[in-house]
Amino acid sequence: MQTFDDITNLQSTLSTWRRKGYRIALVPTMGNLHEGHLRLVDAARQHADRVVATIFVNPLQFGPDEDLERYPRTLAEDQRLLTERGCDLLFAPNVDTLYPQGQSALTRVSVPQVSEGLCGTHRPGHFDGVATVVSLLFNLTRPDVACFGEKDFQQLAVIRKLVRDQHMPIDIIGVPIARDHDGLALSxxxxxxxxxxxxxxxxxxxxxxxxxxxxxxxxxxxxxxxxxxxxxxxxxxxxxxxxxxxxxxxxxxxxxxxxxxxxxxxxxxxxxxxxxxxxxx
CATH class of the missing domain: 3.30.1300.10 (Pantoate-beta-alanine ligase, C-terminal domain)
Structure with missing residues (x-):
């Protein structure tokens, strides 16, 4: 598995794959991977020739009193798990790479209706942050298919509407929830x-x-x-x-x-x- 933290090498590799006619799948994550994430990689493999995972702890989707600073970052272990699962490329940029002009100057993406209510009520601005970073990752990687877990059901609905409204040529695959022995959804x-x-x-x-x-x-x-x-x-x-x-x-x-x-x-x-x-x- 190749790992890149810069956009130039990422897009160069993806361009080579496209010239060869490969179908590309994207699995966006925030890292600290568990079996649920790895099942996304499995699903992506079923729908594509090459699988790209991303790890990016996105500050835009954390509220002021949420756990951005203590959110677990386990890149080395995540790389090992992805390699074992057959992921082809990991894109793990830092904040300055994705948001070089700073977060306050960033163009934001908002998806109305489905982002309102439920978690949208309790985490104001969260889904704008999700839609913004996912739209950016879609633009950078131009995948044919992208896989998201059904545990974050409202997030999945937001992304499906984003793709539909923007006429993005991406198939969105919802992957069933992975659960622990007592039914708790893995997170x-x-x-x-x-x-x-x-x-x-x-x-x-x-x-x-x-x-x-x-x-x-x-x-x-x-x-x-x-x-x-x-x-x-x-x-x-x-x-x-x-x-x-x-x-x-x-x-x-x-x-x-x-x-x-x-x-x-x-x-x-x-x-x-x-x-x-x-x-x-």
């Missing part, structure tokens, strides 16, 4: 959980499953969601939302049916966790 932030919190964290997914069962049995959505929030509070969580939404628009809906998704965000101590469950196909 780089899970390592913030101490042993006691980690033992309770699986209740987040259990709450989703139980709420979905109530909805499937015909319980009114408002009642089912209220019970779910109460269960989370009883398990020691501080819930931010539990919502039933349309999978494409993320607008609230009242019926658990094809095209719906149940989304949750909650804090366990100082750690923010998210998860979702789509109507079974």
């Amino acid at each position: 780089s932030r899970n390592h913030y959980l101490d042993d006691k919190a980690r033992a309770r964290a699986g209740r987040l997914h259990e709450c989703l499953l139980e709420s979905a069962r109530r909805l499937e049995q015909g319980e009114p959505s408002e009642q089912a969601l209220t019970k779910g929030l109460q269960q989370l509070e009883g398990a020691g969580f501080q819930p931010e939302y539990l919502a039933l939404c349309d999978t494409e628009t993320l607008r609230p809906i009242n019926t658990w049916q094809p095209g719906s998704v149940l989304l949750v965000a909650a804090r366990l101590g100082s750690t923010r966790l998210i998860d979702n469950l789509s109507f079974p196909t």
